[in-house]
Amino acid sequence: MSALPAGSPEPMPLLQVDGLCRRFSLPRTSLFGPRPELTAVADVSFHLAAGETLAVVGESGCGKSTVGNLVLNLLSPSAGTIRFDGEDLAAASDARWRDRRRDLQLIFQDSRSALDPRLTIEAQVAEGLEIHNVATAADRRILVDAMLEAVGLAGDLAKRYPHELSGGQQQRAVIARALVLEPKLVVCDEPVAALDVSVQAQVVNLLRDLQRNLGLAYLFISHDLSLVRHVADRVAVMYLGRFVEVAECRALFDAPAHPYARALIGAVPAARSRRGRHVKPLRLDGEPPSPMNPPSGCPLHPRCPFATDRCRAELPTLRPLADGRTVACHHAEASQADGLAVRAAEAESQPLKALP
Template sequence: MTSTTQEQPLLSVRGLGKHFGSARGSLHKSSPTIQAVNGVNLDVRAGETLSLVGESGCGKSTTGRLIARLLDASQGEITFDGRNVTDAQGTELRALRRDIQMIFQDPYSSLNPRLTIGEIIAAPFIIQKVDPTGGVERAVRDLMSRVGLNPDHFGRYPREFSGGQRQRISIARALALKPKLVICDEPVSALDVSVQAQVVNLLMDLQSEFGLSYLFIAHDLAVVKHISARIAVMYLGQIMETAPVDMLYSSPAHPYTRALISAAPIPDPDRARERQRIALTGDVPSAGNPPMGCPFHTRCPSADARCLSEKPKLEVLSEHRQVACHFPGETALEAHRV
């Protein structure tokens, strides 16, 4: 994990959106347009980890797939390493695949059960027509060793490995072409708790060794706190708050961020009992029919008339923090007012 700097970001996303819809339903009625991602702005600097957190269905994974160009954006702009890649196609998109890789949530469905581990990890070399020094098999065995797998298991199949081992296989495959950015889409949420820390520590070691940048998508705030330099909080397809990890946990400015942190597990029972839990009422609104004004106002304990009618912009609250709220937390304002 590295600290934030003022250097040009490796990845810059502005106004990113993805809308699904107007498909015809079974009763010959058009379904509403689903605004899965709606105007997302975020930056990832070289060598840092930006974590994207929020409840299930808020658009985190869709954002990751848009950045990896597995989905085409409906709006907005993606700039990577100084070039606009929003509409990259053909040779340009193929080159981008070498620099941006993705680790998926489910290590069981993300690996082809008909291929051996060696064939799975070798696929990026073959697809990109890369001939590594010493040959593909040697490179694959080296990668297996680096992620904690036995190179002698080169010819085994995914079914012969545990969930944690399968995720290590996915990590090795993602690192084969030495990418600059790795998008980690809930990479430990499907694993046993006893294995999660091992995989997170492996990702941190690899980041330090290879100078990787991570966009780490998660809902577990305990895991996020351990690996992140900065955190972006997402709700209903939009960024609510972005801040360095220590600042966000010590003085969350957005009421949604405060609610998420209040619900995060604390290993100290005494501190857990003393903490005031913020219970949100109601359900997350439909992305097909989002509310007017602030998207969070239907569940926010501090919402007033302005929140119901005027959508807040993601604005700079202090040097390192951005918040989309008309009335950000006074604690944060007092602690970080410039």
């Protein structure tokens, strides 16, 4: 995005989320006892500009997909506000949400359950255009054909039913159905996880081309950090329902500040090769705690090598560092300095070889 002239006001974010929480009530463990609660998302705040990609990464069960479902009103928030184009969608009526559905779309992770087995692929891609009364019937056919060709499902494949397609082809159909409406915001929940590597590249390039042409914003939920590194503008690292670090993508992969972010990135082979090889894996002992019984203070402290008594007693909140990132860690500067010291030591002991 282009820089603003000096003194110009900051543009309003396309999406602004503040204090988002989601709690689930669970069955009672005793007849007259209270119903236990599971906090899947706890006090999550972020913003997303038009044309920007914010990736949300973290271990399975940390709450990534729940954040996406809350933004799309597939789940109701227990607390917090969700503003889209300046409108509070958390308080919007069902009728208003119906009007807004064209602007907010979802690329599902499980393509098999997302597709209707009774309809052909081309009928399912056209369905959203018909519901929202987009263009004439003839123009809808042109839009559908163009989108199916873009994702590699033109010709006979468009006339098949979901069970006649491979898993990767089904996922491409889900992507086409979401993008044919030209939404402003797309929540991508593991959008290419089911695809072969070569097809992943094609679909990711398609997503990026559409983003440039239409100004789309992506909330990109993924386990694949090597993919995130190439598609995201900013990255939010999530642990046990909370954002623990939010930073520009390059800054995060070069020098993660939160110990959990450093452990995630250091575990990716691509992050340790050539330019990023200084991200040495940080060992976290044990398993993630249960969200049913989170530890006191910082939720990472039972596993973190930097933990102190303060970490065990006080929950850290997101705070800005000098480089503009926000980190929820009492000792973020020490963690980041430790990682940079590793980089300096490795650079001296193992100089890079010239590429052929």
